[in-house]
Amino acid sequence: MLILRRLENLLLSLWVGVMVGIGYIAAPVLFKVLDDRKLAGSLAGDMFYIVMLVGMILGGILLLLRYREESINLFRQWRGGILLLMLGLVAVSLFVLQPMIAEVKMSGITEGSDNAKKFAMLHGISSLVYLLTVIFGCLLIFFGLRKTPG
Structure with missing residues (x-):
C-alpha cells in the first residue's frame, strides 16, 4: 500500500513538474532567446504536444491505479474528481x-486580422486550461491522492 501511494505521488509530481518545466520555464525562454517568433512558437507547440501526451499517459495510469482500489467511489471523492478533471x-x-x-x-496570421484575434483567443483559453491543470495538480500533490486516516 505504501509503495502504491509513493508511486502515485511520483507519477503526479512528474506530470505537474513536466507541465511547469515546459510551460513556465522552457517555452518562455524560447521566446526570449530566439529572434524568430514563428520558430519559437513552433518549438513550443511541439513541446506542449509532448506535455499533453505525457499528461494523458500519466493521468490515465493514475486514474486506473485509483479506480482499481476505489472503484466507482473514486468519483464521489473530491480527489478523484480533480484527477478526472485534470x-x-x-x-x-x-x-x-x-x-x-x-x-x-x-x-x-497577420497582425490585426480575424485570424490573429482567433489565435489570441484560443491561445488565452489554452493557457487558462494549462494553468488550471497545474493548479489542480499542485492541490493533489499538497493534499495527496488518498485521504489519509486520522
Whole structure:
C-alpha cells in the first residue's frame, strides 16, 4: 500500500513538474532567446504536444491505479474528481484546442486580422486550461491522492 501511494505521488509530481518545466520555464525562454517568433512558437507547440501526451499517459495510469482500489467511489471523492478533471482538461487541450490553434496558424496570421484575434483567443483559453491543470495538480500533490486516516 505504501509503495502504491509513493508511486502515485511520483507519477503526479512528474506530470505537474513536466507541465511547469515546459510551460513556465522552457517555452518562455524560447521566446526570449530566439529572434524568430514563428520558430519559437513552433518549438513550443511541439513541446506542449509532448506535455499533453505525457499528461494523458500519466493521468490515465493514475486514474486506473485509483479506480482499481476505489472503484466507482473514486468519483464521489473530491480527489478523484480533480484527477478526472485534470485528465479531461488535458484531453480538451490535446484533441480540441491544439488542433484548432494549428488550423488557425496554417491559414496564416497577420497582425490585426480575424485570424490573429482567433489565435489570441484560443491561445488565452489554452493557457487558462494549462494553468488550471497545474493548479489542480499542485492541490493533489499538497493534499495527496488518498485521504489519509486520522
